[in-house]
Amino acid sequence: MSHPIIISSSSFPLIHEIGLMTDKDGVEKHPDRVMPKLNVFVYVKKGQLQVIEDDEVYKLKKGSYLFLRKNIHHWGSEFYQPGSEWFYIHFFNRDIQENVNEYSMYGKTSLVHHEEYQRKLTLPKYGEVSHLGYTQSQLEQLLEMYESSHPMRPILTSMHTHQFFLELYLENLETYTNRKSNRMIAKMIRLIDEQQSNKLSSQEISEALGMNYAYLSTLFKQHTGKSITQYQNERMVEKAIQLFRRENYNVSEVSDKLGFSNPFYFSRVFKKVTGMPPTDYLRQIYRG
Numbered sequence: 001m002s003h004p005i006i007i008s009s010s011s012f013p014l015i016h017e018i019g020l021m022t023d024k025d026g027v028e029k030h031p032d033r034v035m036p037k038l039n040v041f042v043y044v045k046k047g048q049l050q051v052i053e054d055d056e057v058y059k060l061k062k063g064s065y066l067f068l069r070k071n072i073h074h075w076g077s078e079f080y081q082p083g084s085e086w087f088y089i090h091f092f093n094r095d096i097q098e099n100v101n102e103y104s105m106y107g108k109t110s111l112v113h114h115e116e117y118q119r120k121l122t123l124p125k126y127g128e129v130s131h132l133g134y135t136q137s138q139l140e141q142l143l144e145m146y147e148s149s150h151p152m153r154p155i156l157t158s159m160h161t162h163q164f165f166l167e168l169y170l171e172n173l174e175t176y177t178n179r180k181s182n183r184m185i186a187k188m189i190r191l192i193d194e195q196q197s198n199k200l201s202s203q204e205i206s207e208a209l210g211m212n213y214a215y216l217s218t219l220f221k222q223h224t225g226k227s228i229t230q231y232q233n234e235r236m237v238e239k240a241i242q243l244f245r246r247e248n249y250n251v252s253e254v255s256d257k258l259g260f261s262n263p264f265y266f267s268r269v270f271k272k273v274t275g276m277p278p279t280d281y282l283r284q285i286y287r288g
Contacts, residue, residue, distance in 0.1 A: 002125050003054060003069040005039050006096045009103050010117040012162030013039070013091040015154060018146040020045070020087050020139075023080040030076025038090045040068040041165075043129075043139060047084025050076050060086075063135075064128045065168070087139045089161060096120045105173060106185050107224030109234045111241075111273065115225075123165060124172035138164050184209070185223045188216065192232055197239075198259030199232045237273040240266070244282060251278045 007013055016038055030051045042051065043065040051058045051066055053074040058066050068074050070093075103119035129135040142164065145157045191208055192200060205228065206213040220228050236258055243254045255266035270278045 002056065003072045004125050005067045005069050005093065005123045006120050007093050007123065007162075007165070008096055008100075009119040009121055011094055012158050013093050013165065015089065015091050015146065015157045015161055017090040018088070018143050018157070018161075020085065020143060023047075023084045024082065026079050026082030026084070028080050029078065030074070030080075032075035034071060034073050035068075035090075036071050037092060039070045039093055040074075041087075041089040041091070042066045042068070043087045043135065045085040045087060045136060047086075048081040049084060049086060050078040050080075052077060058126055060126075063132045064126070066126050067123050087143070089142070091158075091161065101225055104224050106182075106189060107220075107226050107231050109231075109238050111234055111238055121166070121169055123169055127168065127172055129168070130171060138167075181219060182223065184211075184216070185220060188220060188228070189231075192228075192235060195235075197257060199229075199236060202228075233269050233273055236260075237270050240270060240278070241281075244278070245285060251282075254278070 030049065042049065042060060044060045044062055046062055048062075049060040051060060051068070051074060053068055054072050060066055100118065100120045103116075103121050142157060142160055145153065145160060150156065187209060188205070191205065200208075202213040202217075205216060209216060217228055220226070220231070224231065226234075240254045240258060243249050243257065249257070251267065252263045255263040258266070260266035260269070267277050267279075270276075270281070274281060
């Protein structure tokens with residue numbers, strides 16, 4: 001059974017230790033242990049390692065990595081391959097509540113809401129990196145930072161490790177995004193984004209994609225955490241903000257250009273998305 005490590009989108013993993021190990025003669029096995037508070041990341045630079053976590057056997061070769069979750073028994077039953085080298089990172093992470101939604105790569109606009117920072121990121125359990133030289137360079141820099149005498153070493157090392165883990169997360173998503181359902185979400189977003197004014201109706205979306213709207217709506221909500229209407233509203237408000245900033249239009253002019261039925265409806269949508277009416281927004285922005 002896989003035991004994924006989940007980190008928060010609003011906090012970074014806290015580093016306890018980073019190191020580079022070598023087994024020249026192949027006389028070592030992975031230690032038999034349970035680490036109650038520490039997660040482990042292992043990346044193989046050379047050779048081959050065997051690691052077992054809760055009876056799941058992992059064979060790690062050059063360029064592959066593994067995350068081991070805290071408080072789960074892990075060990076090795078085979079000796080490492082002679083000449084093996086591997087990086088390891090021991091880190092703490094904040095426990096995430098079960099009802100927190102996974103971070104979605106879809107349906108993003110320039111309007112960043114507070115909820116975006118209240119998501120979880122499920123790190124890939126095991127993987128092989130595409131660019132070995134780059135990954136090794138990143139790990140060497142992390143090790144150098146960890147071993148430095150910089151007064152902010154713990155915080156800086158944790159921040160850069162968070163970025164490194166996010167890059168592994170993003171690389172792993174490339175295979176995920178090729179799934180049929182994800183390709184459909186991408187089509188829906190492209191369809192909405194290409195619309196210059198006027199929101200698309202449910203019938204227009206259904207006809208354009210050749211699928212039932214109720215199914216598309218459910219799929220969209222599952223993958224983005226937003227309804228189709230909410231995403232369309234955010235895109236329209238995003239365009240409205242661009243017009244306010246670049247063209248010095250007033251509320252009525254922007255409402256008309258974006259195809260809203262009247263300025264009152266536009267103002268209601270704008271406030272729902274941004275938390276303030278457009279008149280208040282105009283008073284606080286820099287305009288060209």
